[in-house]
């Protein structure tokens with residue numbers, strides 16, 4: 001079990017404090033092997049309460065410096081406790097855990113995020129660019145304020161096409177991320193129908209609310225895209241022992257079977273997930 005004590009290099013509020021977002025930079029052994037889409041299971045307290053670790057995605061990886069960055073929203077007791085940790089302290093983490101996203105060999109890589117589902121996608125964007133892929137980001141959030149707080153400037157610095165939406169219309173299309181996704185995908189499909197030429201292979205990585213991931217997975221099935229979704233379930237052990245994070249998937253032969261999000265995921269092929277099935 002990959003247990004380590006990472007040094008907290010910095011730990012601060014990110015963006016507008018009202019959004020409750022925090023950036024945590026850790027230095028230690030995790031960066032050497034971490035891959036985009038994997039997560040750390042973090043012991044938030046040195047006391048017995050809260051007892052259970054909390055899963056947080058690895059948002060970016062800097063192997064040269066031996067650092068990983070976690071971005072998180074303070075939600076309840078666990079993340080509130082974590083938010084009190086200071087630079088210079090050691091953080092007890094299990095990980096990197098989980099399978100992570102695949103990085104296609106060629107073609108286009110579209111990243112689709114809803115809200116704080118953006119966090120695990122930044123490391124993937126950088127890995128995709130390093131592999132020479134054409135990367136696009138589709139990202140929907142509540143407001144301009146949220147997108148800016150959650151790291152929009154860093155995404156702009158990557159120099160990739162950004163297709164944005166906000167629920168209040170303060171930036172990009174007004175509505176969910178399905179709007180800019182539809183706008184980019186319609187002409188792509190239409191051009192393909194007219195020309196009959198095969199389009200560059202499209203891989204799509206999705207993270208966000210369940211309904212949005214389902215919508216992208218279904219669109220992807222209809223269009224023949226290779227879609228991967230990062231599922232979020234409450235976790236206890238984080239290492240496959242308690243079955244607390246089981247989800248139902250359909251295997252290659254169409255049979256329903258259970259998988260553990262912590263160990264078999266959190267990334268699954270979109271076509272395998274049984275969206276309305278028992279969890």
Ligand SMILES: Cc1cc2nc3c(=O)[nH]c(=O)nc-3n(C[C@H](O)[C@H](O)[C@H](O)COP(=O)(O)OP(=O)(O)OC[C@H]3O[C@@H](n4cnc5c(N)ncnc54)[C@H](O)[C@@H]3O)c2cc1C
Nearest residue numbers: 054055056057071072073075076077078079119232233234
């Ligand atoms: C693989 C994975 C990666 C994650 N990566 C990140 C990340 O990078 N950044 C981030 O901010 N969050 C991430 N999360 C979610 C994060 O783990 C939870 O927000 C956190 O555990 C909440 O703990 P808490 O004690 O603060 O809140 P709690 O007091 O435990 O819960 C507060 C509220 O959040 C809900 N909640 C808690 N955990 C989950 C969950 N896993 N799924 C759905 N609802 C939940 C509860 O039902 C409750 O309403 C990830 C979750 C998983 C499974």
Ligand code: FES
Nearest residue numbers: 236238242243262
């Ligand atoms: S959290 Fe225990 S099996 Fe996944």
